[in-house]
Amino acid sequence: MLPYDIDFQSLREKISSEGFERVLLQLPEGLKIYATEIVDALKGYNVYISTKPCYGACDIEVYPDMLTLHFGHSEIPNIKYPPNIVFVEAFSKVSFKNVVEKFLKDHSCDSAGLVASVQHIPQINEVRELLESRGIETYVGNGDGRVKYPGQILGCNFSTAREVAKKVSCFLFLGTGDFHAMGVEMATGKKTYVIDPFTQEYHEVSEKVSRFMRQRFGAIVKAEEADKYGIIVSSKIGQRRIKLAMALKEMIESTGKKAYLLVSDVIIPEELYYDVDVYVNTACPRVTYDDYLRFPRPIISPVELEIALKFKLWENFKFDEIVEVD
Numbered sequence: 001m002l003p004y005d006i007d008f009q010s011l012r013e014k015i016s017s018e019g020f021e022r023v024l025l026q027l028p029e030g031l032k033i034y035a036t037e038i039v040d041a042l043k044g045y046n047v048y049i050s051t052k053p054c055y056g057a058c059d060i061e062v063y064p065d066m067l068t069l070h071f072g073h074s075e076i077p078n079i080k081y082p083p084n085i086v087f088v089e090a091f092s093k094v095s096f097k098n099v100v101e102k103f104l105k106d107h108s109c110d111s112a113g114l115v116a117s118v119q120h121i122p123q124i125n126e127v128r129e130l131l132e133s134r135g136i137e138t139y140v141g142n143g144d145g146r147v148k149y150p151g152q153i154l155g156c157n158f159s160t161a162r163e164v165a166k167k168v169s170c171f172l173f174l175g176t177g178d179f180h181a182m183g184v185e186m187a188t189g190k191k192t193y194v195i196d197p198f199t200q201e202y203h204e205v206s207e208k209v210s211r212f213m214r215q216r217f218g219a220i221v222k223a224e225e226a227d228k229y230g231i232i233v234s235s236k237i238g239q240r241r242i243k244l245a246m247a248l249k250e251m252i253e254s255t256g257k258k259a260y261l262l263v264s265d266v267i268i269p270e271e272l273y274y275d276v277d278v279y280v281n282t283a284c285p286r287v288t289y290d291d292y293l294r295f296p297r298p299i300i301s302p303v304e305l306e307i308a309l310k311f312k313l314w315e316n317f318k319f320d321e322i323v324e325v326d
C-alpha cells in the first residue's frame with residue numbers, strides 16, 4: 001500500500017479538466033513499485049507507465065498528445081515547464097519523533113538547522129516543535145529559486161542550509177542516504193546528521209565527507225595532466241547549463257588545451273568512450289560524484305576544472321550546485 005499521502009480525488013478532477021485522452025505516469029525509482037496501484041486508483045483513464053529512469057523534477061518526460069503526471073517531486077520554481085505536466089507531490093506519513101528523541105539523548109546541539117528531502121517537508125514542523133520544546137533554537141532557510149519549500153534540499157542545491165548556516169551549530173537532515181547530508185556539511189562547514197525515520201537511526205557524515213574530499217582531490221590531480229577535455233552537457237530541462245559549458249570550453253582553450261562538447265539526455269558512463277583524457281560534467285552533479293568509479297576516465301565538476309587549470313585554489317573547492325539552467 002502506498003506509504004504517501006496522495007489526493008487522488010483532486011488528481012482525477014485535474015486530469016478530467018485538462019482533457020487529454022492519454023496520461024503518462026512518470027515515477028522516480030522508489031515509487032515504481034507502486035505504479036500499478038496508482039494506475040488502479042486512476043481507473044477510467046488511459047494511463048501509460050513510463051519505464052524510463054526518472055531522478056528529479058529536472059528530468060521530465062512529455063509528449064504533445066499526453067498529460068504527464070510526474071510523481072514524487074515538487075516542481076523547480078525557476079524552470080519554465082511545458083503546460084501538459086502535473087506534479088503530484090508524495091509526502092511521507094512516517095514520524096520522526098522517536099528517532100529525534102534518540103538523537104537528543106546522545107547529543108547537544110544548541111541551535112539546529114533543519115533540512116529535508118521533499119517527501120519529508122511536512123515533518124519539518126513536527127521536528128521543529130520537538131527541538132524547541134527542549135530549548136534548542138531551530139532555523140529553516142527559504143532557499144533560492146530552485147527549491148519550492150523552506151528547508152527543502154536537492155542533491156544539487158543546498159541554498160536553504162547555507163542561508164541559516166551562520167546561526168546554527170549543527171544540521172539535521174530528515175531523510176535517508178548520505179548524499180544530501182554530505183552536501184549540506186560541505187556547503188556549510190557544519191556537522192550534519194542524517195535522521196532516518198525508516199531505520200529509526202541517526203548518524204553523522206563527517207568521515208564520509210573526508211573520504212569524498214580525498215577522492216575529489218585525486219580527480220583534480222589527474223585533470224591537471226590532461227590535454228583533451230570532454231564537457232558533458234545535459235539536454236534535460238532542469239540540468240541544462242549551456243552557458244557554463246561554453247565558458248568552461250573557453251577557459252580550457254585559453255590554456256592551449258582542447259575541449260569538446262558532448263550532449264546527451266541520459267549520461268551513461270559505459271557509453272562515454274571518447275578520445276579525451278578527462279570529462280567535465282555540467283549535468284546533474286550526482287553523475288560526477290555517485291558514478292565516478294564507473295567512468296572510463298576521471299570525471300570532474302566545473303569548479304574542480306577551475307582548480308585543475310589553476311584559475312582557482314584548492315581552498316575554493318565546493319560541492320557542485322545548480323542554481324539556474326539555460
Ligand code: SF4
Pocket residue numbers: 055056057058059154155156157238239283284285286322
Ligand atoms: S540535477 Fe540531479 S540532484 Fe538536481 S534535482 Fe536533478 S536529479 Fe536531483
